[in-house]
Every structure is written in C-alpha cells, then in structure tokens.
Amino acid sequence: MNSGLVGLFGESDSSSDEETQLQDSLPPEIEKGNIEYKLKLIxxxxxxxxxxxTQLKWRLQEGLGEAVYEIGVADNGxxxxxTEEDLEKSMETLKMMAERLGASLSILRERTINNESNGLIKKSLEVLVRKMPEDKEFTRMRIAVLGNIESGKSSLISVLTHDELDNGNGRARLNLLRHTHEIQTGHTSSISNEIMGFNNSSEVENFGNCRTAEEILEKSCKLITFIDLAGHSKYMKTTIKGLTTYTPDFTMLVINANNGIVGTTKEHLxxxxxxxxxxFLVINKIDQVSETWLGQIVTSVEEFIKLSCNKIPFRVKTDEDAILSAQYLTDPQVCPIFLTSCVNGTNLDKLKKFLNILRPLALNEKENESSQSTEFQVDDVFFKKKPGHILSGLVLSGNIAEHDKMLLGPFKSGKFVPVEIQTIQRYRVPCKMVCSAQSAAVSIGNPENIKEKIRKGMVLVNPKLNPIGCLEFEAEIFVLFHASQLTIGFQATVHIGNVCQTAVIVRMDKQEVKTNEKAKVVWKFKSRVEYIRPKSRLLFREGTSKGMGEVTAINPFNPNEVKKFKADNESLTSIKKKKKKVK
Known part of the structure; x- marks a missing residue:
C-alpha cells in the first residue's frame, strides 16, 4: 500500500519528479481484447x-458488443x-462484414499521414463497430459521480441525461434532486440514479430525445447509469454506502474550477x-473563472494526481484525446481530465465521445460471475398490497428468473427463509430473467413464513449455497488515518458491499496499529447478524479515523448464541441509560 493513498486522508510528504506522458504511436496489436489492426481490406x-x-465476431465478443478497427495500421502499430481509393474499398469490405453480423459502423477519427519521400498523402481510420447482442441485452456500465459540494455533480449528470444546459443558477439539477431540503440547499443527501444510452450509430439516447426510460432502453445498445452521490462531509456514510453497494465500474470525480481540490474531494478520491x-476527473464550471486561474487550477490538480495518487494525468483537449483516454483508461495508472461547463456546454461533446467508447468490466469477469450460484443483494425494500414485498438491488452472481426458489435472510435469528420470485423488473420494464451485474427489482409476494421485518442489507441466495450468517469475521486491515492508534475495543462503521453496521474489534494480532500499518483483526457486529463473503473488500470509518481491508474468514453464527447476543445488547443499553441519568 503506497503512502500516497494514506496522504489522501492525512499528511503526506510523497514527491516525484518523474515525467509521465502517453505514447504518441499505437502499441503493437494484441490477440485478446476488442481492438483489431488492418493494413487494408481490399x-x-x-x-x-x-x-x-469470424475475426470480427471474436472482437465483438471480447468487447461486449463493441470492437475498434484501425484501418491502415500494421500489426506492429x-x-x-x-490512399482515398484503397481506404474507400477497405471501408466497403468492413461494412459488409458488419452487416453480416448485424452490426453498424461509426468513424471515431481520421489520421493524415504525410510521406515526405514521395509527397503522397495517406489516411488511416479508427472505426467503432457496435452490435446489439443476440439476447437483446445492451452493454451496461455504472459510473459513480463524486466530488465536494458545489462542484456541479448533479447539474453535470442532468445536462448529460436531459440534453438541457444549466442557466447558471442550478436549474438543471432540479431534474435529479429528490427531497425538499435538497432543493432548498442545492446539496445532494441521498443516492439517485440517472441513465443515458448510445445506439448502434454512437448517437446519444437520453431524456432529451426520448420521453421515457423504456424508450431509452429500447433504442440503446450501450447503457450508462450515473450514481449521484453526496458531496457534504455529514453525508459521508451515504456516499461510502453508494460506492460499496452499487459496485460501479468507474468513478467520475467532479472538481469545481473556482477552488480546485478542497473539502471531501481527497477522501472521495x-x-x-x-x-x-x-x-477520471471533470473540472467543472470553467465558465466562471479566467483562463489564468483555470490554468493554475489544472496544473495543481495534475501535480496532485502525479504526486499523491501515482497516476498519469492526461488532459483531454480534442476529440482524438477523448478516444485515446477511453482506450488508455484500461491502465489503472492513467487518469483523464476533462474541462467542462454546464452553462455553455464547453467540452461536453468530448465527454460524451469518451463515454461512448469507454468499456465496462472485462467479459471473462462477468462470465465467471454468471457461472456461480445466484446471489442478490437487497439495497432497498418496498411494500404494496398487490405485488407484496418488493426487493431492489444488484445481482452479484448467477441468474434470477421468475418462479425461482430462493432463500432470504439473514433475519434476527440468523435464519434464511425460503421465498419464490414472482415478478422481475429492470428500469421499470418487466422481464423474465436478470443476470450477473444487473440491477433489478423482484417481488416475492407475502410469504406466510416471514414473521420478521425485511430490511436493507439482506441477500437472496440459491439454496445450494447453504448460506450462513455471522456476527464475527476475520479481516486484514490497513489504517489509512488515525490520530493515535487502534486497539482492541475500537468501534467503527464497517461497509462491506450492502452491509453497513457498527462493529467492534474484539481480537487482533498486535497490541496496537497506527496510520500506514497493517493488522489481522476480528470484528464483531453490534446489532444484528449479517451475510458476508470471504475476500470481500471493506471500508471502516469513525470520525477522522479511516481504513480499508479484506475479509479473510467468517465465524459462522450459532443460533444458540441469540439469547446471549440479546442479553449483551440489553446490558449495554442499560449502561448507556444509567450514564445519561448520571449526567
């Protein structure tokens, strides 16, 4: 773990004089992936x-329905x-190949190559081939939108998803804000989702040209879900929950051009x-500052990304930069930077081009998740008389179909209750089945065997898994920041996927652990039994103390311990009441 990450939460003296820049030429072609080089197709x-x-079909499968063809480029890059004639013939062949597979083409960029020896001017093309999968399932991608308050996160999402520029007073964000106090203050306090899509021709499909979400889904081959998260420090718990629960593919960190990296920006990063x-970064509200000030802010942000995050900043100035940054973002060290304005629309077209080409998780990762037994995390619970209990959340692995038999839990007793999936909806559209990494809402009716309250943080799992809840689990932790040291008895809010609960350290392999140190610990939940999986990432936070880690093992919950657990909680509650009376 590098000290730069620790520096985002505390003080850091890390520095580097390394000059980092992206390559000017294309790298050699690789066998895997969705990029294919062709010198000519005549x-x-x-x-x-x-x-x-057959080769095109393979590249489309590798790119989840998207492939990029470099015409006029040798295999070594x-x-x-x-010439114009050869280029036209090559494009005709590529078009016939795409039509054979039911795909469509769109030209991303054109390069002009001057040959000084004979004076000939030649060109090469970069072409995006996009195909709607046979199962009519579009490519999906989730982007978490983070940043300090007043950075323009909600306004930026609204402009992208509604094609309506802001008036400079925050009118655009009204399309996203859900609560009265959010409208009054202009600060997001909850988690909201907005969608935009791209069709076969790489054209944007959003609420600017579609009336409903159903229409966007129908026209799109690629769907992007923006997860709008709170920027105020008092809503940090909600923000962390959004990051751990919704498992985004990317983070879009929005920075206000007026003040740069301030407030919660470092923590979010x-x-x-x-x-x-x-x-990737978006420096927003550039219409409010001078060119001199903007230059200073961009330089400071680039230096911060280099020194504190050990990443390569890549400022997007042209359409070609947008295409390059989308391709280079597969390298975790690259960090594209966009300069935008939601009032005059500056560089929003480049951001859309970037999103159009950006690829989600690798196909093999999704295939591995789909081949596992079904797990569905419950992020929200609703109840209506007719359908009964409705559970919304994310399919972590496997598939869920109507009338599947599942187990729901854990309840207070630590047990999982059998239920049956009755109906399924995605983006308010009924469907028969949902797959791994898809968000959905499922109804389970009114099972008579459920006597306790259904809550957020539960899971629906395949009975073959024989799920077991736990109160205690083992983990390896790394302290990002603490004013002194962590010891046995330290309490914090622990986030593991959709689980969010206060836990206490009951055992550890050393007497104390300080900032930038690791330890093996045993956490114990304070309130209720939870279902967690080994190798899950965790974040914990208490005041200014922050840390991360990984679950290494769980201690199965024994139903015989229920009475003891309740007694411990009751005694703890009585002690707190006595302390209040004394005060």
Missing part, C-alpha cells in the same frame, strides 16, 4: 472474407495509411482508489 476472397467475419475503481 477485394478479399470468399474464404478470406469468412475468416474476417506502424501507421502506413491508405482515496476511497475510490481503495476500492480499486478506475477514475
């Missing part, structure tokens, strides 16, 4: 054409280029890095 034979179609998320 009049292929029948056998050759069939081979090319050298830009040879083609630190938690994103701790969770292993890939990050």
């Amino acid at each position: 009049d292929p034979s029948h056998i050759r054409f069939e081979h090319l179609v 050298y830009l040879f280029g083609l 630190g938690f994103s890095i701790a969770l292993g998320l890939k990050i």
